[in-house]
Amino acid sequence: MTTSSSKAEATRTRILDAALELFRRQGVESSRMRVIAGEAGDYLGSAYYYFESKEDLVMAFYERAIEAMIPGMEDALASSDSFEGRVAAIMKVKFEYFRPNRAFLGALFRHAADPQNRLSPFSEATRSIREVAPTYFARSMSAKSGSLKVPKDLAAHLPKMLWLYQMGLILYWIYDRSPHQQRTQRLVTASLSLIVAGLSLARFALLKPLRTKIVELIVLAENEHGHA
Amino acid sequence: MTTSSSKAEATRTRILDAALELFRRQGVESSRMRVIAGEAGDYLGSAYYYFESKEDLVMAFYERAIEAMIPGMEDALASSDSFEGRVAAIMKVKFEYFRPNRAFLGALFRHAADPQNRLSPFSEATRSIREVAPTYFARSMSAKSGSLKVPKDLAAHLPKMLWLYQMGLILYWIYDRSPHQQRTQRLVTASLSLIVAGLSLARFALLKPLRTKIVELIVLAENEHGHA
Numbered sequence: 001m002t003t004s005s006s007k008a009e010a011t012r013t014r015i016l017d018a019a020l021e022l023f024r025r026q027g028v029e030s031s032r033m034r035v036i037a038g039e040a041g042d043y044l045g046s047a048y049y050y051f052e053s054k055e056d057l058v059m060a061f062y063e064r065a066i067e068a069m070i071p072g073m074e075d076a077l078a079s080s081d082s083f084e085g086r087v088a089a090i091m092k093v094k095f096e097y098f099r100p101n102r103a104f105l106g107a108l109f110r111h112a113a114d115p116q117n118r119l120s121p122f123s124e125a126t127r128s129i130r131e132v133a134p135t136y137f138a139r140s141m142s143a144k145s146g147s148l149k150v151p152k153d154l155a156a157h158l159p160k161m162l163w164l165y166q167m168g169l170i171l172y173w174i175y176d177r178s179p180h181q182q183r184t185q186r187l188v189t190a191s192l193s194l195i196v197a198g199l200s201l202a203r204f205a206l207l208k209p210l211r212t213k214i215v216e217l218i219v220l221a222e223n224e225h226g227h228a
Numbered sequence: 229m230t231t232s233s234s235k236a237e238a239t240r241t242r243i244l245d246a247a248l249e250l251f252r253r254q255g256v257e258s259s260r261m262r263v264i265a266g267e268a269g270d271y272l273g274s275a276y277y278y279f280e281s282k283e284d285l286v287m288a289f290y291e292r293a294i295e296a297m298i299p300g301m302e303d304a305l306a307s308s309d310s311f312e313g314r315v316a317a318i319m320k321v322k323f324e325y326f327r328p329n330r331a332f333l334g335a336l337f338r339h340a341a342d343p344q345n346r347l348s349p350f351s352e353a354t355r356s357i358r359e360v361a362p363t364y365f366a367r368s369m370s371a372k373s374g375s376l377k378v379p380k381d382l383a384a385h386l387p388k389m390l391w392l393y394q395m396g397l398i399l400y401w402i403y404d405r406s407p408h409q410q411r412t413q414r415l416v417t418a419s420l421s422l423i424v425a426g427l428s429l430a431r432f433a434l435l436k437p438l439r440t441k442i443v444e445l446i447v448l449a450e451n452e453h454g455h456a
Contacts, residue, residue, distance in 0.1 A: 110338040114403045175342045190448050194441040201438055210429055213422040220418050 012050045015040040016064065019057040023104045028054065055118050058108065061101075062129050069097050073136050083148045084192050086140035091166060091188055095173060095181070106174045112167075121167060133166075134159035148196075151203050154211055157218045158199075165191070240278045243268040244292065247285040251332045256282060283346050286336065289329075290357050297325050301364050311376045312420050314368035319394060319416055323401060323409070334402045340395075349395060361394075362387035376424075379431050382439055385446045386427075393419070 018040035022031045033054060037047035051057050076089035098105055111117040118125040138159040141148055150158060169191075173184040202211055246268035250259045261282060265275035279285050304317035326333055339345040346353040366387040369376055378386060397419075401412040430439055 106342070109341065113337065113399050114334070116403070116405070171341050175344070177344070186448060187445075190441070190445045194438070194445055197438045197441050201434065204434060206429065206432060206434060210422070210425045213418070213425050217415075217418045217422055220414060 011042070011046060012060075015042060015047045015050055016057060016060050019051075019054075020061060020101070020104070023057075023107075024101060028058065028104065028107045058119050059125065059129075062126065065097060066129060066132055069093055072097070077136065077139050083140055084196050087137070087162065087192055088188060090136055090140060091169060094166070094170065095184070098170070102174055105170070109171055109174060112171070130163075134163045137162035137166075148199060149203060150199050151211065153215050154199075154202055157215065157222075160222070161218065165195070239270070239274060240288075243270060243275045243278055244285060244288050247279075247282075248289060248329070248332070251285075251289075251335075252329060256286065256332065256335045286347050287353065287357075290354065293325060294357060294360055297321055300325070305364065305367050311368055312424050315365070315390065315420055316416060318364055318368060319397060322394070322398065323412070326398070330402055333398070337399055337402060340399070358391075362391045365390035365394075376427060377431060378427050379439065381443050382427075382430055385443065385450075388450070389446065393423070 015036065019031070019036045022036055022039055031054065033047065033051075036054075036057070037045060040047060051060065072093035073090060076093050077086055079089045080086050108119055111119050112121055114120055115122040115124075117123060120126065121130060140162070141150070141155070141158060169184065169188060172187060173181055176184045178184075201207055243264065247259070247264045250264055250267055259282065261275065261279075264282075264285070265273060268275060279288065300321035301318060304321050305314055307317045308314050336347055339347050340349055342348055343350040343352075345351060348354065349358060368390070369378070369383070369386060397412065397416060400415060401409055404412045406412075429435055
């Protein structure tokens with residue numbers, strides 16, 4: 001990295017830090033680009049050079065989060081031999097990383113259901129981000145103990161389904177006002193236990209029609225997803 | 229009803245109509261109580277007598293919706309002998325009623341996940357409303373054809389689960405930009421078919437452990453629901 005590019009990187013980081021700090025303090029809606037630039041000590045207006053809008057800053061936050069969590073994710077995958085243990089560890093990494101940004105994340109989730117909103121996790125703009133996360137869930141399935149034998153038709157869709165599941169858990173966690181978000185913890189445990197029980201039954205012939213219908217529903221949802 | 233109370237009722241209705249019209253036109257956030265009163269031709273400020281805040285107006289909208297849909301719901305329940313047919317008919321009534329208010333409903337759903345927001349369908353304030361809707365789903369289960377034999381432990385929770393399911397469908401429908409919301413229609417058909425397949429398998433001994441875990445998860449969610 002040349003000196004000028006690392007200087008640029010440092011400026012970009014400083015602006016993003018200032019923006020996140022402001023988002024946390026007063027919310028995304030009422031934070032103005034001009035104020036963000038001021039907080040970053042950027043009086044030359046280069047904030048606009050790096051980030052055209054608040055939305056760009058939020059996207060940068062998503063990207064930074066994914067990158068920052070890589071080591072934690074690797075540790076999480078290495079921490080257990082079971083599928084259940086790995087997914088629980090992945091969720092722990094996410095909750096820990098997002099803890100200081102819980103309120104801010106809540107503001108973002110208000111747009112989550114609308115795939116035409118750029119900041120929605122289902123939007124075109126967040127597609128590349130959306131494609132990273134399921135890879136960890138895919139790896140969580142290939143546990144060494146080999147206890148998770150999922151029929152192929154279902155296995156192909158499982159990483160994306162698990163990604164959707166974790167979105168639900170994060171949404172629950174955002175509004176969980178119990179001490180240390182214990183409720184979310186109980187929900188993680190109970191729902192993972194249910195998922196494992198369901199997956200371990202999935203190979204039985206009796207459940208074949210049900211499995212076919214589940215896969216049909218998933219394919220339907222994926223094809224229509226984000227109006228792609 | 230005395231003349232004065234029916235006059236009061238008429239005033240209340242006029243104010244609510246004006247509010248909904250304004251909500252539809254410019255959204256809930258940017259509608260002001262003062263403007264609503266003006267639109268209702270209420271220059272004496274009695275709008276404030278009937279509705280203390282915009283939130284009261286939204287609650288009145290929920291209540292009106294439930295009452296207005298009663299005949300349609302009864303027709304829906306009578307329209308089919310099958311569970312599947314009845315639930316599909318119930319959803320049709322809801323989508324038809326809410327069609328003119330789709331955007332407005334979208335604005336309300338942005339607060340849905342937070343049970344501490346008064347307008348959330350999971351809040352304390354909407355509890356009484358939340359208790360009405362599952363009764364239709366309970367009745368949809370007692371289909372004459374008797375095809376739906378659900379084990380007792382699961383049956384007890386099913387109406388509330390179906391209510392949650394329809395909330396999901398409504399959320400999907402709000403952002404469904406396909407012509408005539410065909411995507412939602414396909415989702416209703418595919419998901420109902422899956423639910424029926426799942427329920428018809430639920431009595432098998434093989435699935436008992438899975439069913440127990442599902443019921444456990446439901447009980448966990450209900451106990452912690454809205455921090456009650």
